[in-house]
Structure formats: structure tokens, C-alpha cells
Amino acid sequence: MTEFKNTERELHFFRMRLSVIGVFVFIFFGLLLSRFLWLQAYKHDHYAAQAEDNRISIVPVVPNRGLIVDRNGVLLARNFSAYTLEITPSKIEGELDAVIDDLATLVDIQPKDRKRFRREMEESKNFESLPIRTRLTDEEVARFTAQRYRFPGVDIQARLFRQYPLGQVASHVIGYIGRINQKEADKIDEMDDAANYSGTDHIGKEGLEKSYEKRLHGTTGYEEVEVSAGGRAVRTLSRTPATPGDNLILSIDIELQKVVEQAFGDRRGALIAIEPSTGDILAYVSMPTFDPNLFVEGIDQQSWDELNNSPDRPLVNRPLSGSYPPGSTYKPFMALAALELGKRTPQMTIRDPGFFIFGNHRFRDDKEGGHGTVDMYKSLVQSCDTYYYLLANDLGVDTMHDFMKPFGFGQLTGIDLDNERAGLLPSTAWKRAAYKRPEQKKWYAGETISLGIGQGYNSFTPLQMAHAMATLANNGVVMKPHLVKILEDGGTRVRTQTVPKESYRIPLKQQNIDVVKQALVGVTTEGTSSRVFANAGYVSAGKTGTAQVIAIKKNEKYDAKKVDERHRDHSLYTAFAPADNPRIAIAIIVENGGFGAAAAAPIVRQALDYYLLGIKPEDKIRMAAEKMDAANIRVAAKLKADHESGGKPKAVPKPSVVRIRAEHQ
Numbered sequence: 068m069t070e071f072k073n074t075e076r077e078l079h080f081f082r083m084r085l086s087v088i089g090v091f092v093f094i095f096f097g098l099l100l101s102r103f104l105w106l107q108a109y110k111h112d113h114y115a116a117q118a119e120d121n122r123i124s125i126v127p128v129v130p131n132r133g134l135i136v137d138r139n140g141v142l143l144a145r146n147f148s149a150y151t152l153e154i155t156p157s158k159i160e161g162e163l164d165a166v167i168d169d170l171a172t173l174v175d176i177q178p179k180d181r182k183r184f185r186r187e188m189e190e191s192k193n194f195e196s197l198p199i200r201t202r203l204t205d206e207e208v209a210r211f212t213a214q215r216y217r218f219p220g221v222d223i224q225a226r227l228f229r230q231y232p233l234g235q236v237a238s239h240v241i242g243y244i245g246r247i248n249q250k251e252a253d254k255i256d257e258m259d260d261a262a263n264y265s266g267t268d269h270i271g272k273e274g275l276e277k278s279y280e281k282r283l284h285g286t287t288g289y290e291e292v293e294v295s296a297g298g299r300a301v302r303t304l305s306r307t308p309a310t311p312g313d314n315l316i317l318s319i320d321i322e323l324q325k326v327v328e329q330a331f332g333d334r335r336g337a338l339i340a341i342e343p344s345t346g347d348i349l350a351y352v353s354m355p356t357f358d359p360n361l362f363v364e365g366i367d368q369q370s371w372d373e374l375n376n377s378p379d380r381p382l383v384n385r386p387l388s389g390s391y392p393p394g395s396t397y398k399p400f401m402a403l404a405a406l407e408l409g410k411r412t413p414q415m416t417i418r419d420p421g422f423f424i425f426g427n428h429r430f431r432d433d434k435e436g437g438h439g440t441v442d443m444y445k446s447l448v449q450s451c452d453t454y455y456y457l458l459a460n461d462l463g464v465d466t467m468h469d470f471m472k473p474f475g476f477g478q479l480t481g482i483d484l485d486n487e488r489a490g491l492l493p494s495t496a497w498k499r500a501a502y503k504r505p506e507q508k509k510w511y512a513g514e515t516i517s518l519g520i521g522q523g524y525n526s527f528t529p530l531q532m533a534h535a536m537a538t539l540a541n542n543g544v545v546m547k548p549h550l551v552k553i554l555e556d557g558g559t560r561v562r563t564q565t566v567p568k569e570s571y572r573i574p575l576k577q578q579n580i581d582v583v584k585q586a587l588v589g590v591t592t593e594g595t596s597s598r599v600f601a602n603a604g605y606v607s608a609g610k611t612g613t614a615q616v617i618a619i620k621k622n623e624k625y626d627a628k629k630v631d632e633r634h635r636d637h638s639l640y641t642a643f644a645p646a647d648n649p650r651i652a653i654a655i656i657v658e659n660g661g662f663g664a665a666a667a668a669p670i671v672r673q674a675l676d677y678y679l680l681g682i683k684p685e686d687k688i689r690m691a692a693e694k695m696d697a698a699n700i701r702v703a704a705k706l707k708a709d710h711e712s713g714g715k716p717k718a719v720p721k722p723s724v725v726r727i728r729a730e731h732q
Contacts, residue, residue, distance in 0.1 A: 125289055125290070125291060125292075126266075126289065126290045126292050127266030127288070128266070128287065128288035128289060128290055128306070128307075128308065128309045129227065129266045129267055129287060130284065130285030130286055130287055130309035130310055130311050130312060130557070131285065131309070131311040131312065132146055132227070132229065132244075132284065132285065132311075132312050133279075133282065133283040133284075133285065133313045133315060133557055134146075134314045134315070135241060135275065135276075135283075135314070135315045135317065136314065136315070136316055136317065137316075137317050137319045137321040137324075138316065138317060138319060138320055138347070139320065139322075140316075141321045142232055143231065143233060143317070144229065144230070144231055144241055145229075145230055145232060146227045146228065146230070147227070147228055147230055148225055148226065148227055148228070149201065149202040149203070149225075149228055150202070150203040150208050150223050150224070150225055151198045151200070151201045151202070151203065151223065151224050151225075151226045152170070152174055152198065152200040152203055152207075152211065152221070152222075152223055153196040153197060153199065153221070153223070153224050154166070154184070154196070154197055154199050154220060154221050155196045155197075155220045155221075156188060158220030159220040159221075160219055160220065166218065167184075169218070170211075170221065173207070173210045173211050174200055174203065174207045174210065174211055175200070175207070176199060176200055179367045179368075180199055181199075182367070182368065183364070183365040183367070184197060184198070184199045186365065187246060187365065196222075196224070198364070201226075201228070201364050202228070203223070208223060211223060226268075228363065228364075229243075229244050229269065230360065230363075231243070231358075231360050233321070234358050234359075234360065235356040235357060235358050236321065236324060236328060236356070237319060237321065237324050237351065237352075238274075238356045238357050238358065238359045239274060239351065239353040239384045239385075239386075239387075240274055240275060240317070240319060240484075240550060241274050241276060241359060242271060242272065242273035242274015242275055242276040242277055242359065243271075243272055243273055243276055243359035243362040244269045244270060244271050244272060244276050244362075245269060245270070245362050245363065245365065246268055246269055246365060247268060247269065247270050251270055262287070263284070263286060264284075264287070265287055267284070267287070269363070270284075271283065272362065273359075273362075274384075274484065275315060275317075275483070275484065275551065278483055278484050278485050279313075279315060279483070279551065282312060282313040282315075282554060283312040283313065283315065284312050285309060285310050285311045285312035285313075285557050286309060286310035287309055288306070288307045288308045288309030288310070289307045290303055290305070291303070291305040291306070292304065310557055311558065312557050313555060313556055313557050314554075314555040314557065315554065315555075316551070316552055316553040316554075316555060316562075317550055317551055317552060318342070318347030318348050318551070318552040319348060319350065319351060319550065320349050320350065320678070322677070323349055323674060323677055323678050324351070324352065326673055326677045327340075327350050327352045327670065327673070327674050328352055328354065329684065330669075330670040330673045330684065331352065331354040331657075331670060333355070334354065334658070334660065334666070335354055335355065335379055335380075335385075335657070335658040336354050336385065336637075336655065336656050336657040336658045336660070336667075337352060337353050337354065337385035337386040337389060337529040337655070338350060338386075338653065338654070338655040338670065338671075339351060339352075339386050339529050339530050339532075339533035339548075339654050339655075340533070340651055340652070340653045340674060340678070341533050341534065341536075341537040341652050341653075342537075342650065342652075343537040343538070343540040343541035343546070343643065343649045343650075343651075343652050344541060344546070344649075344650075345566070346537070346546030346548050346549055346566050347549065347552055348482075348548055348550050349651060349678065350674065351386055351550060352386070353384050353385040353386055353387075353389075354385070355377075355379050355381040356381060357374055357381045357382060378633075384484075384486070385529060385656075386529045386530045386533075387486065387487050387488065387528060387530060388486060388487070388488040388528070389528060389656075390488055390490045390491070390526040390527065390528055391526065391527065391528075391529070391614060391637055391639075391656055392521055392522050392523075392525050392526060392527075392614040392615065392637075393476075393521035393525060393527050393532055393612060393614065394520070394521045394522070394612030394613050394614035394637070394663070395450045395452075395521060395611060395612040395613065395663070396521060396532060396612035396639050396641040396654070397519075397521030397525065398446070398450065398455055398519075398520065398521070398610065399447060399539065399583050399586070399610055399641075400470075400471060400474060400476075400535065401458055401459070401462075401467070401519055402443055402446065402582075402583050402586070403539070403575070403579060403580070403583050404462060404466075404467065404470040404471070405443070405458055406579035406582060407470070407575060407576065408466065408470065410458065410461050410462060411443060412443075413443045413444065413582050414442060415442065415443070416440050416441060416442045417440075417441050417453065417454055417457055418437075418439070418441075419432060419437035419438045419439060419440075419441050419453040419454065420436075420437045420453075421434060421436045421438075421453070423452075423453045423456035423457060423516070425456075425460065425512070425516050426512075428513055430452070430453075430516055431452070432451065432452040432453045433452055433613075437453065438453070441454050443582065443586065444582075444586045444589060446586075447586035447587065447589070447590060447594070448589040448590055448593060448594035448595070449594060449595065450590075450594070450595050450610075450611060452520050455519035455520050456519055456520070457519075458519050459516055459517075459518050459519025460512075460515060460516055460519075462519075464493060464494055464495060464510060464514070464515045464518060465494050465495055467515075467519075468492055468493065468494040468497075471492055472492060473571075473573045474534075474535040474538055475531050475534045475535050475538070475545075476490070476492045476525075476527055476531055476535060477489060477492025477526075477527060477531070478490075478492070478531070480530055480531060480534050480547070480548050481547055481548075482530060482547075482548050482549060482550065483549050483551055483565070484550065487530070490526050490527040490528050491524055491525065491526040491527075492527075493514075493518065493523070498510050521612065522614065522615060529654050529655070529656050530654075532639075532654035532656075533548070533654035534548050535654075536641045536643060536652045536653070536654055537643070537649075537652035538573065539580070539583070539584075539643075540584075540608075540643035540649035540652045542575070542577065542580055543572055543573035543574070543575040543580065544569050544573075545570045545571050545572065545573065546566065546569055546570060547566050547570050549565055549566050551565050552564070552565060553565065584608055584646065587608035587609060587610055587642075587643075587646075588606060588608045588646045590609050590610055591603075591606070591607050591609045591642075592606075595611040595663070595664050596611050596640070596663070596664045596668045598664070599664055599668040599669055599672050600668075600672060603672070603675070603676070604676075604680055605644055605645050605675070605679050605680070606644070606645055606646045606647070607642050607643065607644035607645065607646055607675060608642060608643050608644070608646045608649075609640060609641065609642035609643075609668070609671070610640070610641050610642070610663075611662070611663030611664045611667070612638075612639030612640065612641070612667075613636045613637070613662050613663050614636060614637040614656075616633075616635065616636060616637060616659065632659055633658075633659055635660075635661060636659070636661055636662075637656055637658055637659060637660060638657040638659075638660030638662060638663050638666035638667040639654075639655065639656050639663050640654075640655050640664075640667035640670075640671050641653065641654045642671050642675070644679060650678075650679070651675065651679070653671050653674060653675070655667045655670055655671055
């Protein structure tokens with residue numbers, strides 16, 4: 068049967084479907100139009116700003132770190148620019164180790180570079196750019212640039228690097244910078260000026276680099292840079308320049324520093340030299356020293372182990388944190404206390420039998436049989452222990468504490484370095500606070516005796532000893548010791564003096580100071596250091612000292628040859644010169660060096676010879692050689708004259724190396 072199509076019906080359904088589709092299309096287009104109007108009209112400003120932000124990148128401009136120079140302008144810390152190959156771990160596609168292996172075919176990457184990179188990854192946030200190789204050569208830069216498309220997340224950056232041109236010289240003064248670790252980053256985030264460290268990778272870790280970090284860092288600038296969709300810089304739109312950090316002009320005389328460090332050789336110890344009238348530290352020596360350049364980009368494990376595990380402890384800042392008994396260098400201050408407090412006059416004498424008995428304990432003098440009749444002058448010139456055992460007993464611990472405190476013993480000096488140690492100036496109040504058990508808290512009278520010769524609980528830093536000697540040389544006027552003499556503004560170059568005036572004055576009678584100073588001159592002219600300072604060319608005042616490291620058993624005589632080298636007595640010497648108008652005051656300790664005149668005083672002699680006369684050790688050797696040459700010429704001339712006259716030549720002694728060495732010493 069034939070079936071006929073209902074054309075009208077099909078047309079009706081078609082029109083209905085078309086209408087429904089039209090309605091949907093209209094609705095969708097309405098929604099699209101509404102969204103378009105929402106984005107283009109209502110949200111125009113918001114998205115325009117966002118688009119502008121995507122187009123413009125704010126790039127921090129890291130300031131040049133301030134320079135560090137000595138008092139004569141010698142450069143001690145400087146900056147230089149170089150290229151660094153850097154990896155941003157969060158942008159690496161694939162295995163990081165594989166990427167580094169591929170990079171190693173273009174750029175020399177050593178195992179130590181990989182270890183340092185891994186360590187810095189652990190200390191840093193993953194999105195940070197970290198160096199895998201620093202200081203690339205031009206050839207390495209060219210090779211990587213040609214293959215850069217293969218390494219997303221890896222790029223070359225131009226960076227400023229810190230360098231210490233003199234290496235190990237004065238390293239404990241200057242310190243060093245290093246990459247910012249996570250702990251330091253968290254601390255920076257809490258600072259009010261955290262934005263100033265945007266783009267900064269390094270921070271001061273030790274020494275003046277740390278204590279003057281904010282002044283050295285400078286002010287970060289910013290650039291508005293137009294970037295492409297791929298993140299490439301197209302052009303710079305605006306720039307706020309960075310302000311360089313302040314320059315530090317130190318009080319240090321780096322040539323004097325070199326002379327002292329060379330004089331120490333491989334011995335351990337410390338020396339501080341201060342200008343009494345200003346508090347300028349002229350030399351700040353801690354031996355042994357280290358090379359701060361090792362730390363700038365992260366020290367390798369082998370070098371770190373050598374420094375950290377060395378029994379000589381080269382990383383210890385001895386003048387600042389080493390604490391030692393002052394030994395007999397304490398006696399001038401004991402003598403001054405006796406005069407000021409009316410316990411002694413210069414003419415009062417004691418009879419020294421070579422010991423002092425207190426209770427059932429025998430305190431021995433260093434000279435067997437004693438020094439005989441001793442007045443104050445002789446007590447210092449010959450360093451009589453018995454005189455000061457008696458004096459300490461007469462004064463008492465608290466009286467000594469109160470007199471010595473203004474000189475800075477056992478007190479923070481306020482030097483411009485972090486982590487200064489206070490040392491220990493004992494008193495009855497200190498002992499009550501320091502110990503727990505009642506029998507420990509009590510101060511026993513016998514404990515006072517050894518304080519008089521700088522032993523017992525007395526323990527001071529070399530910095531404190533030098534500061535006290537400088538104050539004595541300056542007649543009681545106290546100047547704050549400092550390493551930075553002048554701050555030079557990084558932008559304006561305006562200079563500011565760091566310590567423009569005295570701290571305070573100790574009320575001392577000048578006649579009492581003169582008595583002590585006269586005796587200290589006697590030490591160098593006829594006393595314990597007279598041989599060291601013979602024919603010096605200037606008059607100095609000084610005091611030898613020897614400090615015990617380990618206690619000696621009762622009735623046992625100390626013999627350095629029978630004691631382990633690191634248990635031998637410390638050698639100390641304090642001095643100022645010229646005696647009538649002091650320009651320099653010094654304190655030195657040579658660890659386990661023995662008698663003060665044997666190890667410490669000769670180093671001070673070399674320091675004073677250079678600073679006051681401009682004579683270096685090599686100059687003495689040259690002058691001694693010239694003397695020998697002149698003597699040889701005289702001998703040759705005499706022999707020639709005898710030969711020509713036909714007479715029998717007289718025996719002429721041949722100049723010897725032994726005599727040259729004696730003149731040099």
C-alpha cells in the first residue's frame with residue numbers, strides 16, 4: 068500500500084526545531100554578549116591592570132656592596148662582576164641530575180659544584196635560582212648560549228662577586244659574606260626593610276661584613292621592564308637606581324697587621340694594637356687565620372673539615388672570644404690600685420723569701436730564693452709575685468673588682484664586632500650567682516691571693532687587656548676601641564667619624580700613674596724585657612706575663628720540656644710607646660709560648676719597630692747583611708794593605724752568621 072508524506076506536518080516540526088535552536092542560539096549569544104560586556108566594560112580596569120602587570124615586570128636592582136679599606140686606603144674587600152650558570156629547580160623539565168649531566172658537556176661542572184648546589188637546594192626555596200657554576204669563562208658562556216633552548220629553567224646571570232684581595236690577612240677582622248640560608252631568609256622577612264633584600268643572594272656572615280651588614284648592603288633599586296609572552300625582556304620602561312652601600316674606612320694599618328702575622332709564624336695566639344688617644348685599633352691579629360674567599364660561594368667539604376677540625380682552631384676569633392689569665396700583665400693595675408687606695412706607697416718595701424704562706428698553702432714566687440727587699444718599682448721591673456700575693460690579700464677580692472672594672476676587665480668593650488665575650492672579673496657577688504651549692508657560693512680568703520698575679524678566676528680577652536693598657540697609657544681617659552674609623556656614605560660620599568669623643572674618665576692621680584709608667588719603662592730598660600728592647604731607637608713601657616694553663620702539683624717544679632706542648636704556659640706582653648707620648652698600646656698572647664720575654668715580647672718589638680720607625684724584619688736582615696759586607700770589605704782592604712807593605716798580615720776575625728743573627732734578634 069502506498070504511504071503518502073504529510074508535508075505540512077514535517078514542515079511544522081522542522082519549524083519548531085528551528086525555533087528551539089534559534090532560541091538556544093539567541094540565549095548563548097546573549098550570554099556571550101553579557102560576558103563580553105562584563106569583561107570589556109565593568110571589569111575593564113581590573114583586567115587592563117592585570118594585562119599591564121603581565122606585560123611589565125618589576126625587577127630589583129641589587130646595589131653594589133660597600134668597599135672595605137684600611138686607614139691608608141688599601142683595598143681589603145671589593146666587588147667584581149662575572150657570569151653565573153643558574154638553575155631554577157621548579158622550572159626543570161625531567162630529571163635534575165640528567166639536566167646537570169647534559170650541562171656538564173657544555174660547561175665544566177666539578178663534583179664539588181654539584182655538592183654545593185645540592186646543599187644550597189636544601190637550604191633554599193625550590194623556586195629560587197641557584198648557581199651550579201660561578202665565574203664562567205667567555206667560551207663557556209658562548210657554548211651554553213648556543214644551546215640554551217635545550218635547557219628550560221637554566222640561564223646565565225651577570226652577578227657581582229665579593230673578593231678579599233689579601234686572602235688570609237686580617238680575615239677575622241673583615242669576615243666574609245655567604246649565600247642567604249633559610250634561617251637568615253626567615254629573619255629578613257621579619258625585618259621592616261625586608262623589601263630592600265629583594266634579589267639579594269648574599270649576606271654578611273662573620274666579622275665586619277656581618278656587624279656592618281645594613282650599612283654595607285645599600286638600598287635596592289627597581290626597573291620596570293616590558294616582557295614578551297615568553298618572559299623575555301623587551302625594553303626598560305623606567306628605572307630607580309640602587310644606592311651603593313657605605314664604604315668602611317678602617318682604623319687598621321694593614322702593613323702593621325702583615326708584620327705581626329708574619330712574626331707569629333705558625334704559632335697560635337692574638338695581638339691587639341690600639342692608638343690610646345682615639346681608640347683606633349691599629350692591628351687585630353688572631354692566629355692562625357683563614358682565607359675568607361673560600362666561604363663566598365660556599366666552602367667545599369674538604370676545606371671545611373680542615374678548618375673546623377684543626378686542633379689550632381683557625382676559625383676562633385681569639386681577641387674577641389678567647390679568654391685567658393692575664394698573668395703578670397695584671398700587676399701594673401694592681402700597683403696602681405695600691406697607690407690610689409692608699410695601701411702602698413712607692414717607697415714601701417717587703418721582704419721576699421721566694422714564697423708567701425697563707426694558711427697551710429705555700430704560694431711560690433717565680434724566682435727561687437726570692438727577690439730580697441722589694442719596693443713597688445722593683446716589684447714591676449723584676450715581676451715579683453710575692454709582692455702581689457701580699458697586696459691582693461690586703462686589698463680583697465671586691466676592692467680589686469671595683470677598681471679594675473672601669474678599666475674594662477671582665478666587661479664588654481663595645482667593639483664593632485658581634486659575639487664579643489665578657490671574660491671574668493671575679494667578685495663575691497659573682498661567685499654567689501655562678502654556683503649552686505652553698506659551699507661553692509662561699510668566697511674563700513685563699514682564692515684571693517692568686518688574683519694578685521693575674522691567675523685564679525681572672526680570665527680576660529686580649530682585647531680587654533689591650534684596652535686597659537691603652538687607658539693606662541692615656542692617663543685614665545677611656546676611648547671606645549673600634550675597627551671602623553670612618554663611614555663613607557655610598558651615595559653622597561659624606562664621611563662620618565664613628566667614635567668622635569671619649570667614653571669617660573677614670574679619676575686617677577697623675578703622680579700615681581707616673582710611678583707605674585716609670586716602672587714599666589724600667590721593665591724594658593733593665594727588667595724582664597730589657598734584652599728584647601736593647602737598642603730599640605725609642606723608649607717603650609711594657610710588662611711581661613706568663614699564665615699557667617694547667618695546675619702544677621704541690622712541691623713540683625714546672626718544667627716545660629716535660630709538659631705537652633698545648634699544656635705549657637701562655638706567653639703574654641703588654642706595652643705602649645713612646646713612653647712619654649704614647650701613640651700605640653699593645654697586648655699579645657702567644658698560646659703555650661712560655662715566658663713572656665721569650666715568645667710574646669719579640670713580636671711586640673717587631674710591631675713597634677715598624678709602626679714607630681718604619682723598620683720591617685726584612686729590613687733588619689738587609690741591614691745586617693750590609694754590615695757584614697762592609698766588614699768583609701774592611702777585612703779585604705786590610706789584607707791588601709798588609710800584602711802591599713810586605714808585612715805579615717794580622718789575624719782578622721771573619722764576620723760570622725751567628726753575629727748577624729744576634730744583631731737581627
